[in-house]
Amino acid sequence: AAEDGLNAWLRYARLPDNIIRQAGIPSSIVALNSTETSPVFVAGLELQRGIKGALGTNLDVAHKSNKGSSIVVGTVDAFTATGGKTGAPELEEDGFWLDTTGKTVQILGQNERGALYGAFEYLSMLAQGNFTKVAYATNPSASIRWVNQWDNMDGTIERGYAGLSIFFKNNTTVANTTRVAEYARLLASIGINGIVVNNVNANPILLSDENMAGLGKIADAMRPWGVRVGISLNFASPQTLGGLPTFDPLDKSVVAWWHDQTDKLYKHVPDMAGYLVKANSEGQPGPITYNRTLADGANLFAKAVKPYGGIVMFRAFVYDYQHLNESNWKDDRANAAVDHFRDLDGEFDDNIIVQVKYGPIDFQVREPASPLFAHLQQTSSAIELQVSQEYLGQQCHLVYLAPLWKTILDFDLRIDGEKSVIGEDVLSGKRFNKKLSGYAAVVNVGQNTTWLGTHLAMSNLYAYGRIAWDPTVDEVAILQDWTRLTYGLNRKVLDTITELSMQSWVAYENYTGNLGVQTLTDITYNHYGPNPQSMDNNPWGQWTRADSDSIGMDRTVWNGTGFSGQYPSEVAARFESIETTPDDLLLWFHHVPYTHVLKSGKTVIQHFYDAHYDGAETASSFPRKWTSLKGLVDTQRFEEMLFRLEYQAGHAIVWRDSIVQFYNNVSGIPTAAAA
Ligand code: GCW
Structure with missing residues (x-):
């Protein structure tokens, strides 16, 4: 049973015989890459495993096209190179084409990662007993679909509710990366392509030679699943770890130190995704200490990773808790992100993404969408969601979070009077023409065999991946996919889990x-x-x-903290007045x-x-x-x-x-x- 828990929604439980009989799938698998650590190779094995589990059929995996009927998985390029003909349209990065209409099932990715995603999607259909003939292409809504672990080097996890870290213990990386690879498999199955493995409240010790080598092993374990590894940095490291007299981001020795560390890291992790930085917030060090801007701080890292194609996720969760005073009617932490970042738009290097928590405060049961998205027009942005239920019952309460996230992602900021829906338009990069944009979620899985500490909590991780792929997806439909994959096809089980889950956030708020x-x-x-x-x-x-x-x-402009004025004018006007503020946000604004x-x-x-x-x-x-x-x-x-x-x-x-x-x-x- 513990093993089943680790498989989460990838259990591939045997379907009933009467359903299996309708399957009619090809009799072999062809994975168009024979390198064992490649996503396409792994996809071949996953297809074999899933089909054996769900349908009870043993299929061989070959690595060259055969003449008979087969399930072919590979890149579009690899497929056409073997003379294959496909109806696949032009795909975007990580996208795929799934065609089950012919004698050969085609699972073709724009890249290998996309092919793997296609294999998981095909398996998801089969495992749900869905053998409909389909032919379609799908592309992710955004290029960045990451998770953040808040794992500490000592093996504890900040806001973790499922045991100790699967990545670290005793200030080093773990030697056995089995669980790490299993986690990567789950992430890949929902389209997640990056992970930051250590806490944003970062311990510089991760940059020791030994730990860099250990990160290399973690990255090796996740790479076959198309999940790239990144790390959180502690801004003061040049001083605390490097022994320099300063960590001023404009100091030459500091710049050199960071470039040197980055070069060393990329020796161990040649495809490292990049850095995540929490600076000048909640006691963390940052550039403001030296009267430098947050952009100065972010650009330092951006330049270091640029030659390697790396990116910097720079958190907008910046506020100074030492200077907030409730006796001042106009003091408001909700103002902090926009106050800090508004004037920096245009100052960030192009491989920096400002990572913005969904609401202006902190993962509350209900918040309005962060207005910062409207101010980052020349700067790439990503939203930060939280699968860990920090303020939402810590996995001791069932709270299905997709409906909450949807209130944010479906919100139209009306930036400059134009449709600017956060998921569809902003995070997709379309509104401001950005290639880098998307999603990060704090996940904090631990050693517990359910990953998150309790069985039903995993619907949140599943939903997160599905939403990052397509923010317009229906939250009930993805919940039901998850339920069938995790609990089987019984109608009563499906209805009951749907009912409980869909009532849960409303109940919790109540x-x-x-x-x-x-x-x-x-x-x-x-x-x-x-x-x-x-x-x-x-x-x-x-x-x-x-x-x-x-x-x-009172967050009005006329009498309060002025926060409502941080929104574009149409939205600002709506929240400024009690009459047009919806009941569910009344006390947020008034x-x-x-x-x-x-x-x-x-x-x-x-x-x-x-x-x-x-x-x-x-x-x-x-x-x-x-x-x-x-x-x-x-x-x-x-x-x-x-x-x-x-x-x-x-x-x-x-x-x-x-x-x-x-x-x-x-x-x-x-x-x-x-x-
Ligand atoms: O809400 C706070 C959490 C902290 C967390 C911080 C952040 C990692 O309580 O535990 O620190 O947010 O997001 O940086």
């Missing part, structure tokens, strides 16, 4: 923080459990400004009395009360609904999930009562309908 007030979780330490009192007077700038008669952050009447007709305070009862009620239905799957899901997963869902139902009550009581005490307004 029993945690409503109306855009943020998650109301503990902010000082672990970001888990109810702690509304910690949401004010903290130095982190995550405030609600709850007093005895009113609540919410400070109102508890008795303020929402568009729904309820008062703010009554909405809080009712939502908490509703949310807890929904959560309490989860274990009951899951129980109805007894016998339809294997015992281990059935029991383990039931345990989690029962816990969630109980914790939702704790949440409900804490929040209701807290606001009842603060406001003195009784709950009208809750009883």
Whole structure:
């Protein structure tokens, strides 16, 4: 069973015989590359494994075209070089053509990575018992589809909820890279092409000679799966590790030191994807220490990796927690990213991508989209999502995140009055004509055999990859693909997991923080459990400004922090006024009395009360609904999930009562309908 867990959605469980009979697939596999470490070679083996598992048929893998009917996987170029004829159109990088209509199944990639993705897509169909004849090309929406691990060198993981690191221990890289390769396989199956393996709060020790060699081994394990490795850097390394007197990014010795480190890294990892940098945020060192700009800092690394084709993901999550003061009505951490980056547009080298958290604060249960995307017109950008449920129940609560991400990706920023939907137009690079753009997600898998600590949490990783490939994809459809691949074809299982998952984010929002007030979780330490009192007077700038008669952050231009003015004019005008701000973001943008009447007709305070009862009620239905799957899901997963869902139902009550009581005490307004 542990092994099944590690296979996640790539279990290839045997289909029922009556379904297998309809398969009608070719009788051999041809993988058009015989180099064992190549993605196409690996794709051949994966096809063999998947078909054996799902259909019970043993197919041989050859590496040269044969005359009979076969499943051919390779690049378009390799295929046509052997005289193959294909209807494949011009493909983009990592794209592929899948044609199952002929006697030969064609899985042809623009590059080898694309061919591997095509093989996974074909297998996904087969494993779901879908033998429809198809012929289509698909290309990724964006070139950057990465995950970020927040793994520390000592083997712990920041905001990791699934055990210790699969990459590091005792300040070195692990010797056994089996799990690393298995992770790469999962990532490849959802189109992920890059990974940053260490925490953005980076330990310079990763740059020791021994660890660079270890990174080489990690990259070797992931390369066959088309996943390129990158690392997070600590800005002060020239001083703390290199022994230089300074880490000023414009100092010649510092520049030389970084170039030297980069050259050494590329000896070990010749295809290293690049660097990720968190600078001048939450105590991390950065260029501002020397009165240099963030662009000066980013450009230093960009120049070092440029000759190797590497890129720099530079995080926009920059704010100074030592200077936020709630007694100042105009202070607002939400302003920080745009304040820091607005004037730097145009100053970044072309191999730099500014990586922007989806909302202006920090992975809250509901946030408006970051306005920074509208200001990065000459600069490439990527969105940062979080598969790790840091503020969203830490994998102890079922929260399917795709619907939350969609509220951001589907949002139209109306930049300069033109359609500028974040996923489709901005992150695709189309709006500002960028080749480098896309997605990063904090994932934090660990040694736990479920990868994320609990079975259903993996739908989030799966959905992330599918959305990065195509942000317009339907969140229910991808959830159901994942469910069939992970739990089989039983209709009741499918319906139940769909129902629970699709209710889960709404429920979580209901029993945690409503109306855009943020998650109301503990902010000082672990970001888990109810702690509304910690949401004010903290130095982190995550405030609600709850007093005895009113609540919410006034982020208007006319009377507040001015944050709403960071959006392009149409959107700014909408959020500036209470009338046009949607209820679910009301307290994000406005400070109102508890008795303020929402568009729904309820008062703010009554909405809080009712939502908490509703949310807890929904959560309490989860274990009951899951129980109805007894016998339809294997015992281990059935029991383990039931345990989690029962816990969630109980914790939702704790949440409900804490929040209701807290606001009842603060406001003195009784709950009208809750009883
Ligand atoms: O929200 C905070 C997290 C930190 C994290 C930081 C960041 C890696 O609580 O743990 O540090 O965000 O994204 O840099």
